[in-house]
Amino acid sequence: MVGNQTVSIVVPCHNEEACMPLLLPAIAQTSRDLRERWPGTRLELVLVDDGSTDRTATLIEQEARSQQWSFAIRWLSLSRNFGKESALLAGLDAATGDLVAVMDADLQDPPSMLIRMARMLDDDAGIDCVGTRRVTRKGEPPIRSLFSRLFYRIMNALSPVEVPDGARDFRLMRRRVVDAVTSLPERNRFSKGLFAWVGFRTAWIEYPNVPRAAGRTNWSFMKLAKYALDGLVSCSTAPLRVASYIGLILCMIAFVATCFIAVRAAAFGDPVAGWPSLTCIVTFIGGLQLMCLGIIGQYLARTYLESKNRPNYIVRNGNVPISRGGQIIPRMQCD
Structure with missing residues (x-):
C-alpha cells in the first residue's frame, strides 16, 4: 500500500x-x-x-x-x-x-x-x-x-x-x-x-x-x-563478436582469392595489371581492421576505467x- x-x-x-x-x-x-x-x-x-x-x-x-x-x-x-x-x-x-x-x-x-x-x-x-x-x-x-x-x-x-x-x-x-x-x-x-x-x-x-x-x-x-x-x-558484447565475424569472413575471402590468383597465374601467367583495384581492396581491408581495433579499444578502455575502482x-x-x-x-x- x-x-x-x-x-x-x-x-x-x-x-x-x-x-x-x-x-x-x-x-x-x-x-x-x-x-x-x-x-x-x-x-x-x-x-x-x-x-x-x-x-x-x-x-x-x-x-x-x-x-x-x-x-x-x-x-x-x-x-x-x-x-x-x-x-x-x-x-x-x-x-x-x-x-x-x-x-x-x-x-x-x-x-x-x-x-x-x-x-x-x-x-x-x-x-x-x-x-x-x-x-x-x-x-x-x-x-x-x-x-x-x-x-x-x-x-x-x-x-x-x-x-x-x-x-x-x-x-x-x-x-x-x-x-x-x-x-x-x-x-x-x-x-x-x-x-x-x-x-x-x-x-x-x-x-x-x-x-x-x-x-x-x-x-x-x-x-x-x-x-x-x-x-x-x-x-x-555483440560488437566484439561482429568484429570477430568480420575478421573470419575476410580471412576466408582472402584464402579463396589467393587460390584463385595462384591458379590463374599458373594457367595464364601473371601480367602486371589491376593495381587500382588492389589499392582499393587493401584500403578497404585496412579500414575494417582499424574499425575492429576501435571496437576492441572501446571495451578495453572501459575495462581500464573499471580497474581503477574510482567512485x-x-x-x-x-x-x-x-x-x-x-x-x-x-x-x-x-x-
Whole structure:
C-alpha cells in the first residue's frame, strides 16, 4: 500500500536555474495529491546538482533551508560535472523512500503522472516498477528522432535485455528495485539498460512528448551520440563478436582469392595489371581492421576505467550523509 509510506523523487540537475522555480511548485502539487489520495504518505525531494555553472546549486540550497515546502528537500552538490548517470546514482543512493521516482528537472517528465504510477503499484502488488515511454517526438529535430529510433533498434538487436523505443528514465520503483540497481558496481553506467537488466516486473505508461518548461537542453547531438555508444558498449558484447565475424569472413575471402590468383597465374601467367583495384581492396581491408581495433579499444578502455575502482561521484556539499559500498563518499556539510 502506498499510504503511510515515504515516496522519494530523485531529480538530477545540471544548469537548470530557469526550471527550478517551476519544478518545486509542481512537486508541491503532486505532494498534495498524494496525501489526498493516500493519507499519511510522506514525500521527499532529492535534488542532485551535477556541477552546474549557473545558480542551480545556490537555488537548491536556498530552497532546502527555507522550509516553505510541504515536503522534505534532501540535496547533494557534486564536486564537478560527473554526468547524468553519476548524478542519478547519487540521488538513488541518497533516497530513503519505500517508493523511489526518477525524473528530469525540465518538467518533460510531468510530476502529475506520479499519481497514476502510484495507483498502478497500489492496485497490483505484482508490479515492481512503472516506467514511461514517449510515443511521439513532436518538437524534436527530425534527424535526432531518426537516430534515436535507430539506436533503440540496434540496442534491442544486440542486447540480451529489451529497452522499449522511447523509454525514459522517468519511473516509479519499489525499494527492492532501487537496491538492485544501486548494488551494481560498474562505473560505466547506462541506466535504461540497468533498469532492464535487473529485471522485476515493469508496467509502462505511454505519453506524448512534452517540451521543456524553460531553459535550453544540455544534450547536443554529439553528447547524445556518445551516450548511445556508451549504452551499446555497456549493455552488450555483440560488437566484439561482429568484429570477430568480420575478421573470419575476410580471412576466408582472402584464402579463396589467393587460390584463385595462384591458379590463374599458373594457367595464364601473371601480367602486371589491376593495381587500382588492389589499392582499393587493401584500403578497404585496412579500414575494417582499424574499425575492429576501435571496437576492441572501446571495451578495453572501459575495462581500464573499471580497474581503477574510482567512485562514480564525489560530493562537495549537501545535507545527506551517504555511505555506499562500504566507502564513505567524502565528508559533507550536513544539517
